[in-house]
Amino acid sequence: xxxxxxxxxxxxxxxxxxxxxxxxxxxxxxxxxxxxxxxxxxxxxxxxxxxxxxxxxxxxxxxxxxxxxxxxxxxxxxxxxxxxx
Amino acid sequence: xxxxxxxxxxxxxxxxxxxxxxxxxxxxxxxxxxxxxxxxxxxxxxxxxxxxxxxxxxxxxxxxxxxxxxxxxxxxxxxxxxxxxxxxxxxxxxxxxxxxxxxxxxxxxxxxxxxxxxxxxxxxxxxxxxxxxxxxxxxxxxxxxxxxxxxxxxxxxxxxxxxxxxxxxxxxxxxxxxxxxxxxxxxxxxxxxxxxxxxxxxxxxxxxxxxxxxxxxxxxxxxxxxxxxxxxxxxxxxxxxxxxxxxxxxxxxxxxxxxxxxxxxxxxxxxxxxxxxxxxxxxxxxxxxxxxxxxxxxxxxxxxxxxxxxxxxxxxxxxxxxxxxxxxxxxxxxxxxxxxxxxxxxxxxxxxxxxxxxxxxxxxxxxxxxxxxxxxxxxxxxxxxxxxxxxxxxxxxxxxxxxxxxxxxxxxxxxxxxxxxxxxxxxxxxxxxxxxxxxxxxxxxxxxxxxxxxxxxxxxxxxxxxxxxxxxxxxxxxxxxxxxxxxxxxxxxxxxxxxxxxxxxxxxxxxxxxxxxxxxxxxxxxxxxxxxxxxxxxxxxxxxxxxxxxxxxxxxxxxxxxxxxxxxxxxxxxxxxxxxxxxxxxxxxxxxxxxxxxxxxxxxxxxxxxxxxxxxxxxxxxxxxxxxxxxxxxxxxxxxxxxxxxxxxxxxxxx
Numbered sequence: 125x126x127x128x129x130x131x132x133x134x135x136x137x138x139x140x141x142x143x144x145x146x147x148x149x150x151x152x153x154x155x156x157x158x159x160x161x162x163x164x165x166x167x168x169x170x171x172x173x174x175x176x177x178x179x180x181x182x183x184x185x186x187x188x189x190x191x192x193x194x195x196x197x198x199x200x201x202x203x204x205x206x207x208x209x
Numbered sequence: 210x211x212x213x214x215x216x217x218x219x220x221x222x223x224x225x226x227x228x229x230x231x232x233x234x235x236x237x238x239x240x241x242x243x244x245x246x247x248x249x250x251x252x253x254x255x256x257x258x259x260x261x262x263x264x265x266x267x268x269x270x271x272x273x274x275x276x277x278x279x280x281x282x283x284x285x286x287x288x289x290x291x292x293x294x295x296x297x298x299x300x301x302x303x304x305x306x307x308x309x310x311x312x313x314x315x316x317x318x319x320x321x322x323x324x325x326x327x328x329x330x331x332x333x334x335x336x337x338x339x340x341x342x343x344x345x346x347x348x349x350x351x352x353x354x355x356x357x358x359x360x361x362x363x364x365x366x367x368x369x370x371x372x373x374x375x376x377x378x379x380x381x382x383x384x385x386x387x388x389x390x391x392x393x394x395x396x397x398x399x400x401x402x403x404x405x406x407x408x409x410x411x412x413x414x415x416x417x418x419x420x421x422x423x424x425x426x427x428x429x430x431x432x433x434x435x436x437x438x439x440x441x442x443x444x445x446x447x448x449x450x451x452x453x454x455x456x457x458x459x460x461x462x463x464x465x466x467x468x469x470x471x472x473x474x475x476x477x478x479x480x481x482x483x484x485x486x487x488x489x490x491x492x493x494x495x496x497x498x499x500x501x502x503x504x505x506x507x508x509x510x511x512x513x514x515x516x517x518x519x520x521x522x523x524x525x526x527x528x529x530x531x532x533x534x535x536x537x538x539x540x541x542x543x544x545x546x547x548x549x550x551x552x553x554x555x556x557x558x559x560x561x562x563x564x565x566x567x568x569x570x571x572x573x574x575x576x577x578x579x580x581x582x583x584x585x586x587x588x589x590x591x592x593x594x595x596x597x598x599x600x601x602x603x604x605x606x607x608x609x610x611x612x613x614x615x616x617x618x619x620x621x622x623x624x625x626x627x628x629x630x631x632x633x634x635x636x637x638x639x640x641x642x643x644x645x646x647x648x649x650x651x652x653x654x655x656x657x658x659x660x661x662x663x664x665x666x667x668x669x670x671x672x673x674x675x676x677x678x679x680x681x682x683x684x685x686x687x688x689x690x691x692x693x694x695x696x697x698x699x700x701x702x703x704x705x706x707x708x709x710x711x712x713x714x715x716x717x718x719x720x721x722x723x724x725x726x727x728x729x730x731x732x733x734x735x736x737x738x739x740x741x742x743x744x745x746x747x748x749x750x751x752x753x754x755x756x757x758x759x760x761x762x763x764x765x766x767x768x769x770x771x772x773x774x775x776x777x778x779x780x781x782x783x784x785x786x787x788x789x790x791x792x793x794x795x796x797x798x799x800x801x802x803x804x805x806x807x808x809x810x811x812x813x814x815x816x817x818x819x820x821x822x823x824x825x826x827x828x829x830x831x832x833x834x835x836x837x838x839x840x841x842x843x844x845x846x847x848x849x850x851x852x853x854x855x856x857x858x859x860x861x862x863x864x
Binding site: 143164183186 | 831
């Protein structure tokens, strides 16, 4: 699913990294530990996932395990899409 | 209220009057009623006057009767009547009714220590001719501003000082550049540490400090500090409430001393309601109150303001503030703050002081200081909850208490518990930090540094702001309880650094308005610092003792409402997110990659991305909003002060 990965990477880059040159984020880096996300960042992430992939994120899914790195996000979106089939 | 400026030359040569006049001329808005300069030996003192006490006398700079002392003075010594009686009893005679003469005589009597007897708000400079000494002082809480710089070297040094930095920048020997270390601190604490400004080489005389030049030496010394080392032990809560009310009433009474009428700001919150109520009771005449209303209901408090107006029966005037109003006035606001700001909240205060001026008033009472002195801010509760939680780190319910803290913040309300935990949970190593209470705020603000260019980041790299801040803490700090420590940090940090300056004095004086704050009366500050913390914050009830002591003064709706800090719309004031465009041309210009690159402070790619986010309405978080306002205001500082190009926004066409 390279499309999901590209979308997720672009969202994170545009909204959390602000496209800054020289700032590298590995696919497993924690957004929280890197200080990239504040209390609204979580809400931004959820809106992005819901709008872009047309899935509904439940309250109990709002945990760092699902959302806190590029790879976790991709896996979460893939699972949600699978579930929706 | 007034503006002051001065020049002192180490080599004893006389000051060139035109240089001094040029400095004073930039302070016209602070004192439109009179203008004066005085050259005495190696010193030049200048003054612009806003006449408030002894309208006929009180011209400045003022010499003493024997001609040995000369003073230029901005502010008020509220206890000048009592001091005058004391000085008269000591055999001194007075020729005017002004507080300025009391200041001169007090210095003549008690020397530099005279300031410890003053109850007021001041910045002044005295030239003591017999001792060849220049003595400059600033009030305890930082109500009145004083900036200075030294140019030249050795015996050729010249000291320049003034109420505002713009006066200092007129001197041909002053070079203008942004100090990256100050910017780094501002992007941590909301303002640089107390003796810094955003301009390289321009210093601020910190609150409660004096500066002396004598015998070729310049020294800056602290003459007072907030001290939480002593506690009331034997008094009951009831007795302390009575004392509090008595002190606050007298603090308000002496602040009504004026030869022109005194009005009052009314925010709709507790503090300004109390000061307005006390003023109304003390004043036999009518009281005029002034309020801001916001078009955006998220920020509007007019319902509560009306409750107070009905209860007190004041003559009430309001100004309604739109997103456009804030954006339009913002470049002028920055001309007065003279420093980048992270919130637009000063802008409406500029509009409010304009309303006061247009209503024929020069002086207003404000509720400033109550949240610092009596522990009203959310940051005090947040720290208390974080400590409470850290004792049971695995508790599921304790983090949920944090939601109760910020009922007005939708983002926090909808926060999943797992993330609440991640954002607020205390790391054990931070429990013992002197800055425990402020670390979450400073960590969040520090995220803004990601927008700085690598060059600016590198220039500040060796100057850890927390290390420098730790060096400024008083010796007794570590022995105080956490609540008192947090109060000290607020009272000596953001209060003078932002609240009383960018949002207070500078916005009021832009329209020649003087603010007076009863809660910052020295007697009240010293009283409150001795109160047990549980009387200030009872459980999670903030300003508990203040609410109890003033129960009879304010409507129940004001006492019961949850604390709402004064805020104004940020990104929305600059971008119309429906039309997806900037509201004003200057916003696009200041944030364009060309301007950003030319100013050299921020990464143009990152700023472009942030602008895109703001334009489309996606910049909803505190961090993005602070970044946008901080970057735009920094660009306006560079444009207007370094490049010397005024950014003018045309007034809206009258429909």
